[in-house]
Amino acid sequence: MQLTLGPVLYHWSPERWRDFYYRMADEAQIDVVVVGETVCSKRAPFKQDYLPAVIERLEGAGKRVLHASLILVSLPRERRQTRELMQVAEAEVEINDLTCLASLGERPFAVGPFVNVYNEAAAGFLAARGATRICLPPELPLPAVAAIAAAVPQLAIEVFAFGKVPLAISARCYHARAHRLTKDNCRFVCENDPDGMSVKTLDGAGFLSVNGVQTLSDSCASLLCDLPALGRAGVASLRLSPQCCDMVAVARLFRDVVDERIDPREAEGRLGEIYPEVPFSNGFLHGAPGHNRIDAGGGRPGELR
Numbered sequence: 001m002q003l004t005l006g007p008v009l010y011h012w013s014p015e016r017w018r019d020f021y022y023r024m025a026d027e028a029q030i031d032v033v034v035v036g037e038t039v040c041s042k043r044a045p046f047k048q049d050y051l052p053a054v055i056e057r058l059e060g061a062g063k064r065v066l067h068a069s070l071i072l073v074s075l076p077r078e079r080r081q082t083r084e085l086m087q088v089a090e091a092e093v094e095i096n097d098l099t100c101l102a103s104l105g106e107r108p109f110a111v112g113p114f115v116n117v118y119n120e121a122a123a124g125f126l127a128a129r130g131a132t133r134i135c136l137p138p139e140l141p142l143p144a145v146a147a148i149a150a151a152v153p154q155l156a157i158e159v160f161a162f163g164k165v166p167l168a169i170s171a172r173c174y175h176a177r178a179h180r181l182t183k184d185n186c187r188f189v190c191e192n193d194p195d196g197m198s199v200k201t202l203d204g205a206g207f208l209s210v211n212g213v214q215t216l217s218d219s220c221a222s223l224l225c226d227l228p229a230l231g232r233a234g235v236a237s238l239r240l241s242p243q244c245c246d247m248v249a250v251a252r253l254f255r256d257v258v259d260e261r262i263d264p265r266e267a268e269g270r271l272g273e274i275y276p277e278v279p280f281s282n283g284f285l286h287g288a289p290g291h292n293r294i295d296a297g298g299g300r301p302g303e304l305r
Helices: 014-027 041-048 051-060 076-086 098-104 120-129 142-151 174-178 224-232 247-258 264-274
Strands: 002-005 032-035 064-068 093-095 109-111 131-135 156-169 197-200 206-211 214-222 237-240
Touching: 002 156, 002 247, 014 032, 014 041, 014 051, 014 247, 032 051, 041 076, 051 064, 076 093, 076 098, 093 098, 120 131, 120 142, 131 237, 142 156, 142 224, 156 224, 156 247, 174 206, 224 247, 224 264, 237 247, 247 264
Parallel strands: 002 032, 002 237, 032 064, 064 093, 093 109, 109 131, 131 156, 156 237
Antiparallel strands: 156 214, 197 206, 206 214
């Protein structure tokens, strides 16, 4: 089973973004790395100068690099940027919006978790168009994952295995509005929340995280204890979404569990030390509310932390 490092969803400073990928290239046991701005096109210019060096460093370390598209393509400049990315011959792309298909031609491509692949027919359609791998939406339960993997064995099926779960994307920026700013004059305030801005209920309980125009879960998905079941379901790769923690250590834990060098429960205990004070969840995979923590051994639904 492979490990895939998803794109950085947050607005990190250019130097922090570059150094993160340099370290992942040099130290992390990762097979595939997805790079590029997926959330907000206004952030892309900050990364542009460092992107070629980051890709060179990753590929030099033996990582397979995928170039990600935007999740929501709406403005003329976004359509132009997406079309240009799809037409770069040497780039292996991961599409996150179906409008990308019009510019791809017959090139093979990967599909990100933001495309609604909820059944075998959708996966088969994309495979016929040239898809080679699909990261399924994180809200799919395990039986659906297994059914899709069995129906399209020619595809490498990936699941979202670590990170705050992406739930929604909008044309409006709540992050800016929360600071009494407009989207066009946002001052990039999302950079002040490198792990997302916490949204709490009136009772003060964690509810969601906001990342510019994107809404994420408050809890962090962790499928460490579900890896044996995912392997039996035909999953070929696990996606780790970058958070403000030691992602090299996170990747090492997942690799050790995949290679059966450590017990999954012990690994999850260590994960809590790497990313403390954050609730872990796996409810979606078990057909329960996503924020729930389900005992992979068959326990009752709960919110164990």
